Amino acid sequence: MQQCNRSQKIAICTVGLPARGKTYISRKLNRYFNWLGYKSRVFINGNYRREICGTECNSQFFDPQNEEAQKARSDCAKMALQDLIQFLQNGGDVGILDGTNITKERRHQIENDLKSSFNGIQTLWIESICNDSKVIQNNIRLTKINNPDYCNVNPEQATIDFLNRIKMYEQIYQTITDDENLSYIKTMNVGADIIVHQVYGFLLSKIVSFIMNLHTYPRPIYLSRHGESQYNVDDRVGGDSDLSELGEMYAEKLADFFYSEFPTKEIKNQIIFFTSTMRRAVHTSDVVAQKLEIQPLQLKTLDEINVGICDGMTYTEIAQKFPNDFQERKINKLGYRYPRGESYLDLISRIEPVIFEIERSRQPVMIIAHQAILRCLYAYFHQNEIPEVPTLDIPLHCVIKLTPAAYFCDEKRVLINPQTGEISIKEEYVQEFVRSKSKQKSFIDL
Amino acid sequence: MQELGKQQKMVIGMVGLPARGKTYISRKICRYLNWMGFKSKVFNIGNYRRQICGTDCNSNFFDPSNKDASKARDECALLALNDMINYLRNEGDVSLYDGTNTTKQRRKLIMETLQQKFSEVQVFWVESVCNDEDVILRNIQLTKLNNPDYVGKSYDEATQDFQQRIEQYTKVYEPIDMDENISFIKIIDIGNDIMIYNIQGFLQSKLVSYLMNLHIYPRPIYLSRHGESQYNVVHKVGGDSDLTQTGIMYAKQLGKYFIQELEGNRNIKMFTSTMKRALHTSNEVCELLGVEYYSLKALDEINPGICDGLTYQQIADKFPQDYEERKMNKLTYRYPRGESYLDVISRVEQIIFEIERSRLPVIVIAHQAILRCLYAYFHEHEVPEIPKLNIPLHQVIKLVPATYYCKETRIKIDAMTGNSEIQDEATIKKVKSFLDL
Numbered sequence: 001m002q003q004c005n006r007s008q009k010i011a012i013c014t015v016g017l018p019a020r021g022k023t024y025i026s027r028k029l030n031r032y033f034n035w036l037g038y039k040s041r042v043f044i045n046g047n048y049r050r051e052i053c054g055t056e057c058n059s060q061f062f063d064p065q066n067e068e069a070q071k072a073r074s075d076c077a078k079m080a081l082q083d084l085i086q087f088l089q090n091g092g093d094v095g096i097l098d099g100t101n102i103t104k105e106r107r108h109q110i111e112n113d114l115k116s117s118f119n120g121i122q123t124l125w126i127e128s129i130c131n132d133s134k135v136i137q138n139n140i141r142l143t144k145i146n147n148p149d150y151c152n153v154n155p156e157q158a159t160i161d162f163l164n165r166i167k168m169y170e171q172i173y174q175t176i177t178d179d180e181n182l183s184y185i186k187t188m189n190v191g192a193d194i195i196v197h198q199v200y201g202f203l204l205s206k207i208v209s210f211i212m213n214l215h216t217y218p219r220p221i222y223l224s225r226h227g228e229s230q231y232n233v234d235d236r237v238g239g240d241s242d243l244s245e246l247g248e249m250y251a252e253k254l255a256d257f258f259y260s261e262f263p264t265k266e267i268k269n270q271i272i273f274f275t276s277t278m279r280r281a282v283h284t285s286d287v288v289a290q291k292l293e294i295q296p297l298q299l300k301t302l303d304e305i306n307v308g309i310c311d312g313m314t315y316t317e318i319a320q321k322f323p324n325d326f327q328e329r330k331i332n333k334l335g336y337r338y339p340r341g342e343s344y345l346d347l348i349s350r351i352e353p354v355i356f357e358i359e360r361s362r363q364p365v366m367i368i369a370h371q372a373i374l375r376c377l378y379a380y381f382h383q384n385e386i387p388e389v390p391t392l393d394i395p396l397h398c399v400i401k402l403t404p405a406a407y408f409c410d411e412k413r414v415l416i417n418p419q420t421g422e423i424s425i426k427e428e429y430v431q432e433f434v435r436s437k438s439k440q441k442s443f444i445d446l
Numbered sequence: 447m448q449e450l451g452k453q454q455k456m457v458i459g460m461v462g463l464p465a466r467g468k469t470y471i472s473r474k475i476c477r478y479l480n481w482m483g484f485k486s487k488v489f490n491i492g493n494y495r496r497q498i499c500g501t502d503c504n505s506n507f508f509d510p511s512n513k514d515a516s517k518a519r520d521e522c523a524l525l526a527l528n529d530m531i532n533y534l535r536n537e538g539d540v541s542l543y544d545g546t547n548t549t550k551q552r553r554k555l556i557m558e559t560l561q562q563k564f565s566e567v568q569v570f571w572v573e574s575v576c577n578d579e580d581v582i583l584r585n586i587q588l589t590k591l592n593n594p595d596y597v598g599k600s601y602d603e604a605t606q607d608f609q610q611r612i613e614q615y616t617k618v619y620e621p622i623d624m625d626e627n628i629s630f631i632k633i634i635d636i637g638n639d640i641m642i643y644n645i646q647g648f649l650q651s652k653l654v655s656y657l658m659n660l661h662i663y664p665r666p667i668y669l670s671r672h673g674e675s676q677y678n679v680v681h682k683v684g685g686d687s688d689l690t691q692t693g694i695m696y697a698k699q700l701g702k703y704f705i706q707e708l709e710g711n712r713n714i715k716m717f718t719s720t721m722k723r724a725l726h727t728s729n730e731v732c733e734l735l736g737v738e739y740y741s742l743k744a745l746d747e748i749n750p751g752i753c754d755g756l757t758y759q760q761i762a763d764k765f766p767q768d769y770e771e772r773k774m775n776k777l778t779y780r781y782p783r784g785e786s787y788l789d790v791i792s793r794v795e796q797i798i799f800e801i802e803r804s805r806l807p808v809i810v811i812a813h814q815a816i817l818r819c820l821y822a823y824f825h826e827h828e829v830p831e832i833p834k835l836n837i838p839l840h841q842v843i844k845l846v847p848a849t850y851y852c853k854e855t856r857i858k859i860d861a862m863t864g865n866s867e868i869q870d871e872a873t874i875k876k877v878k879s880f881l882d883l
Contacts, residue, residue: 196640209655300789346743
């Protein structure tokens with residue numbers, strides 16, 4: 001539904017003490033919006049502060065009585081907001097301001113600045129509240145200790161200093177109240193309890209649904225294509241062919257692999273297992289299902305991209321019969337729609353409910369589907385840019401295990417030789433903040 | 447995605463003072479669930495009370511200190527609860543317990559009884575809170591005064607008595623509290639504020655998303671098929687043919703109809719599919735109206751797979767078995783390499799949310815199978831009826847959904863002359879009598 005409602009600008013601001021998952025929520029939302037086709041970006045107060053004031057700030061810097069530091073922090077916050085407004089003015093659709101914003105005064109100022117910058121801008125405040133000390137400790141351990149503020153400090157000291165920093169903030173923390181006249185969402189206990197106040201509009205209600213389903217359980221997502229199919233052997237696109245002999249062998253070996261991944265009956269019963277309605281995927285899934293004694297759910301939403309009039313042809317035949325289309329697709333593989341068929345953009349839209357389901361699940365997820373579909377799913381969880389989707393490498397006879405977490409996504413590729421059953425593993429621990437030269441270079445650019 | 451939630455049975459309990467929209471909400475939820483394939487039914491405690499204690503109950507009956515009446519009312523509540531459990535045991539997936547349930551004690555009683563008799567059930571509470579006197583008064587006028595409790599009473603008498611009844615309930619009202627340890631959603635002032643607590647599972651999460659999009663603004667929904675297409679003329683299915691001359695004329699007349707109908711209002715939402723015949727129709731309309739449309743693949747006609755481009759006769763000849771299968775079970779039959787009506791229903795869900803959400807008039811220009819699904823949803827038809835619903839060419843169906851009924855008007859537009867004939871003006875009450883509510 002990305003074509004809807006692009007006219008309005010949206011600004012989202014987080015509120016909450018440190019280590020409450022504000023950055024996690026901002027990044028997840030940012031990913032979701034970009035995925036839906038909106039130009040979205042996160043502006044992190046903390047990063048501005050680090051660039052300008054340096055990273056050697058201990059908890060004293062955050063003392064509300066420390067006037068000089070207060071002014072510096074206030075200036076940094078203003079800069080982040082200015083950049084956000086500029087982003088929206090230059091074609092951005094959604095700007096996310098990731099900061100503590102814990103005083104009424106600060107929120108009032110930001111709300112005014114935003115409302116006066118644009119006619120009809122929609123603002124939304126998201127307050128993350130957490131009083132579970134275990135969750136907070138876990139957050140601190142996972143994310144703060146590796147943060148540049150503590151690069152020269154040992155973990156124990158870092159934790160103590162960070163807890164002191166939180167105490168500084170607690171002194172002046174004012175939770176959002178109705179008289180502030182803001183549209184807000186309060187999420188408590190990692191999304192189990194939510195309060196929504198004056199939130200209207202398509203995108204906004206989508207956000208509430210999304211936040212409701214967020215969690216921080218690091219559960220694995222297994223993606224695999226069906227085994228080699230007859231059409232794969234002939235290099236044809238589309239069709240509803242069955243598995244080749246090699247494909248059947250892969251199905252067996254895949255079943256063995258999953259059998260060893262999920263040793264206990266308990267775990268097996270909790271797996272969420274999806275496949276498509278096409279023969280090659282159903283056949284592969286059935287073999288796995290039998291071995292694990294679980295049932296897959298066949299979803300039409302996971303069917304391979306519909307290639308319309310090119311169904312059953314090889315790429316060479318397409319190039320000969322429809323040279324114009326062939327060229328067009330080469331130039332714009334993402335947006336090109338096969339006549340009477342689909343485009344990758346259509347696919348992305350189509351699989352949204354499945355993405356939601358996977359986000360929501362706290363149990364392991366297993367998906368046996370098709371190349372184009374898996375490119376989309378992989379890209380979403382692995383945080384690839386949308387233009388990359390049509391060219392991602394999702395080979396046959398390979399299980400991709402993704403374990404998305406707050407700041408990174410673990411990836412493990414298990415290549416299974418269908419004949420010998422031999423397994424070779426490629427592990428990739430992809431730090432979100434160290435991706436490629438052209439993109440985010442360091443934590444500061446997060 | 448309905449298969450996901452099928453594992454557990456669910457009871458949805460309503461909470462709230464009278465005239466807070468509980469019955470409206472339960473019926474909407476029931477509609478949505480049945481639509482999604484969950485067998486659901488509403489059990490209205492008021493109906494049980496009317497059947498057992500009679501309809502001559504004035505507000506004193508609801509006085510919490512009236513011991514006899516309180517006992518009778520508790521019995522009615524338990525009767526409804528039992529029927530509800532039986533329904534779930536037999537064929538139902540979800541029961542809606544539509545009553546005030548305004549005290550902690552009553553809610554506790556229900557939770558405990560369910561635990562005892564049917565422990566595998568999930569319970570979810572929906573509380574409707576409203577403090578806007580105007581909305582409450584309007585509710586009373588629209589819905590309560592036609593209610594069997596007030597047959598033979600004057601308008602003023604009835605209003606006064608009902609307001610007194612509300613006061614009796616208010617004396618003992620205890621809004622849901624977090625320490626009751628139940629899963630709930632609290633809707634305050636028609637969605638101005640929403641509180642969600644301890645939501646568990648796929649279905650509850652979907653319901654919350656659905657409820658957030660509900661409102662009570664009676665806006666019209668216009669459904670029309672594209673103008674006559676070339677494939678229509680030769681009776682072929684599928685394809686991506688363009689409009690015939692007649693079809694183009696219809697499109698223009700349709701535009702003129704909307705100009706008249708909308709009376710200068712251009713604040714509307716228009717949706718169409720990505721297929722030539724629908725786009726062409728929409729283009730003509732939009733040129734005349736001066737609005738923009740959203741072209742959504744989700745509104746594309748049902749995919750007939752290998753039967754694409756054949757006439758029904760050719761299908762009967764070429765694929766006699768499939769032809770028979772489809773005749774027998776048009777709802778679930780999936781064309782090889784194509785779709786079934788169930789697939790279309792699933793596909794169309796996001797459009798339904800869009801339409802529900804919209805407070806502006808909505809125009810949908812699409813195709814027969816698609817419109818059958820949309821029409822059935824708003825008009826509360828049973829899902830198995832969908833494949834046979836009558837949605838002819840060159841006709842606009844105007845629906846105005848409201849609390850207890852859906853007003854339907856069919857406007858037949860002659861493509862040549864532009865004459866419009868209002869074929870059907872019926873206020874189709876979903877319920878034959880109040881008691882079936």
